[in-house]
Amino acid sequence: MALKITTLIALLLSIVIPFGSFFVHKKKTKGGLKTTLACNAFFFFTTLIIADIFMFSGKVSAAETAEAAASAVEGWKFIAAALSTGLSCIGGGIAVASAASAALGAISEDSSVMGKALIFVALAEGIALYGLIVSFTILG
Numbered sequence: 415m416a417l418k419i420t421t422l423i424a425l426l427l428s429i430v431i432p433f434g435s436f437f438v439h440k441k442k443t444k445g446g447l448k449t450t451l452a453c454n455a456f457f458f459f460t461t462l463i464i465a466d467i468f469m470f471s472g473k474v475s476a477a478e479t480a481e482a483a484a485s486a487v488e489g490w491k492f493i494a495a496a497l498s499t500g501l502s503c504i505g506g507g508i509a510v511a512s513a514a515s516a517a518l519g520a521i522s523e524d525s526s527v528m529g530k531a532l533i534f535v536a537l538a539e540g541i542a543l544y545g546l547i548v549s550f551t552i553l554g
Contacts, residue, residue, distance in 0.1 A: 495549035502545020509538035 517531030 506542030
């Protein structure tokens with residue numbers, strides 16, 4: 415319960431304080447920007463201290479610790495799966511963009527190279543599929 419309250423407080427303060435301090439100090443002078451930065455830094459570190467107080471207060475038992483460790487492992491699995499899929503798709507998109515533009519240029523000059531050009535584009539798309547397979551392996 416305390417973790418949910420802490421998360422809610424941190425989210426509210428991290429969203430409200432930067433925009434509020436920016437609108438309070440509308441002057442674009444050096445002093446105004448320094449004041450805004452100081453205000454943001456103060457509230458950021460204050461939020462961290464309050465979050466630490468809420469998180470580390472209370473009793474801790476072995477059952478809660480094992481449960482928290484299991485949920486942390488699940489969280490890392492989801493992050494790893496998302497990163498493997500997302501980054502492989504970005505890499506595949508970059509590779510397909512390069513290969514497809516080169517293939518279109520080659521096909522426009524000589525139409526007999528269409529089969530070879532499609533193979534290179536398909537190989538570049540395979541990178542995204544490999545990342546998807548790795549993410550299924552991580553989650554499974």
